[in-house]
Amino acid sequence: MLNQSGSLDRVFQALADPTRRDIVERLVRGPASVSELARPLAMSLPAVMQHIQVLETCGLVRSEKTGRVRTCHIEPGVLRMTEEWIAAQRTAWERRLDRLGDYLAEHGDTPEQGSTR
């Protein structure tokens, strides 16, 4: 499918900017035109379009033009891939804590001692 590592580079890079996160936060609530996306942002339309371009390049957003209006949509699969990477790290960390707990329970003397963790 995707080169996931290269994709994650670009997705995390895209999300490292507060304006681009604002755009994502807007688009998860529904599609929006470029001018709707620009309205609450304190910057020029070309600057907004550059941010949208970064979001499109990493696959988080796609857009289509109908007449003179370009409408942007979120691409949930890329968001999900990013969430999965982070969740995998959290899960690995929790598993380590569990193993540590098991080890302490096994090597503790009595259950009462083990409960002091």
Next chain:
Amino acid sequence: MLNQSGSLDRVFQALADPTRRDIVERLVRGPASVSELARPLAMSLPAVMQHIQVLETCGLVRSEKTGRVRTCHIEPGVLRMTEEWIAAQRTAWERRLDRLGDYLAEHGDTPEQGSTR
């Protein structure tokens, strides 16, 4: 607490690099010394230390020196904050899909129209 937006900038920026993600993937499995972290990486020790520095600055990793050995640990709270932002986006997107489903059910032409929530 933290300035979450500024933190997210730095955390996403830190995660946009495959070496730094490798280091995170190693540390969620348990603490490691700088030289243990460097061993599988095809780069100089100073380069690895720079990556660790970026991870420490954004709060994903903390380290402590005992004698001549610096040991690195993951900081799960920052990982969790990042996961929460992404999960919030996914949730907002899913809620929108639900509302869209409700709307279609309500405005569809089935006789049970009123009974759909």
